[in-house]
Amino acid sequence: MTRGRFISLEGGEGVGKSTQAKALAAALRARGHAVVETREPGGSEGAEAIRRLLLEGSADRWTAGAEALLFAAARADHVAKTIRPALDAGSWVVTDRFLDSSLAYQGGAGGISIAQLRALHEVGSAGLLPDRTLLLALPAAEAARRAEARDRGGSDRIGGRDAAYHARVADGFATLAAAEPERFRVIDALGEADAVTARLIATLDDL
Numbered sequence: 150m151t152r153g154r155f156i157s158l159e160g161g162e163g164v165g166k167s168t169q170a171k172a173l174a175a176a177l178r179a180r181g182h183a184v185v186e187t188r189e190p191g192g193s194e195g196a197e198a199i200r201r202l203l204l205e206g207s208a209d210r211w212t213a214g215a216e217a218l219l220f221a222a223a224r225a226d227h228v229a230k231t232i233r234p235a236l237d238a239g240s241w242v243v244t245d246r247f248l249d250s251s252l253a254y255q256g257g258a259g260g261i262s263i264a265q266l267r268a269l270h271e272v273g274s275a276g277l278l279p280d281r282t283l284l285l286a287l288p289a290a291e292a293a294r295r296a297e298a299r300d301r302g303g304s305d306r307i308g309g310r311d312a313a314y315h316a317r318v319a320d321g322f323a324t325l326a327a328a329e330p331e332r333f334r335v336i337d338a339l340g341e342a343d344a345v346t347a348r349l350i351a352t353l354d355d356l
């Protein structure tokens with residue numbers, strides 16, 4: 150059996166990742182592929198338990214280092230229990246966030262070095278990378294408007310960090326995409342959801 154393809158959706162809060170993960174999975178199924186749709190932090194029983202530790206509680210609950218380790222631990226479980234088995238069975242995997250979120254949030258915005266974060270990923274997940282990473286790009290004001298309309302002020306431990314933190318996250322994603330043009334595609338996330346989905350699908354032709 151040929152191995153499935155591994156696709157990650159990335160970007161800051163409110164850019165449309167969850168919406169597009171669903172739509173992309175549906176579009177791939179309509180083309181006859183088996184698709185596993187998943188998310189981070191989470192996507193397996195152990196990782197969902199770690200998700201609650203990461204997203205609930207006070208802002209200062211974890212040091213920056215502990216936070217990075219918890220994301221890497223959650224990812225290791227997600228890869229071992231959900232992602233690798235699905236790929237080995239020939240399914241496509243569409244995940245809402247993966248390693249690049251750690252590089253942008255805990256790295257670019259949080260101050261942990263990219264080299265250290267990649268080392269944690271090597272230990273936890275044998276360095277598994279997506280075949281393609283789709284970075285949804287939206288002006289910060291529009292992303293904040295969408296996130297606010299969805300969350301009505303009730304954001305989580307990390308989503309609730311200040312605008313300067315989220316600006317560093319956006320810069321971090323842009324830098325990662327520029328450094329790995331083979332793996333990344335930057336997608337304009339403005340406009341109707343269906344139009345954005347069509348843009349995403351068009352970047353997967355070669356896979």
Ligand SMILES: Nc1ncnc2c1ncn2[C@@H]1O[C@H](COP(=O)(O)OP(=O)(O)O)[C@@H](O)[C@H]1O
Pocket residue numbers: 160161162163164165166167168169295296298299338339340341342343345
């Ligand atoms: N293309 C779009 N245009 C307008 N609103 C959108 C679009 N895509 C998603 N939304 C809405 O914006 C909010 C954030 O989208 P969501 O998919 O949850 O983003 P993310 O997972 O990146 O945080 C949701 O309320 C969603 O319904």
Ligand SMILES: Cc1cn([C@H]2C[C@H](O)[C@@H](COP(=O)(O)OP(=O)(O)O)O2)c(=O)[nH]c1=O
Pocket residue numbers: 161162163166167189190220246247248249250251252254255307308
């Ligand atoms: C996967 C991952 C997520 N995060 C953050 C990003 C989000 O603020 C939060 C996950 O929330 P998520 O449910 O993806 O939120 P949103 O729909 O707003 O994007 O965790 C990291 O900081 N590092 C990571 O490695």
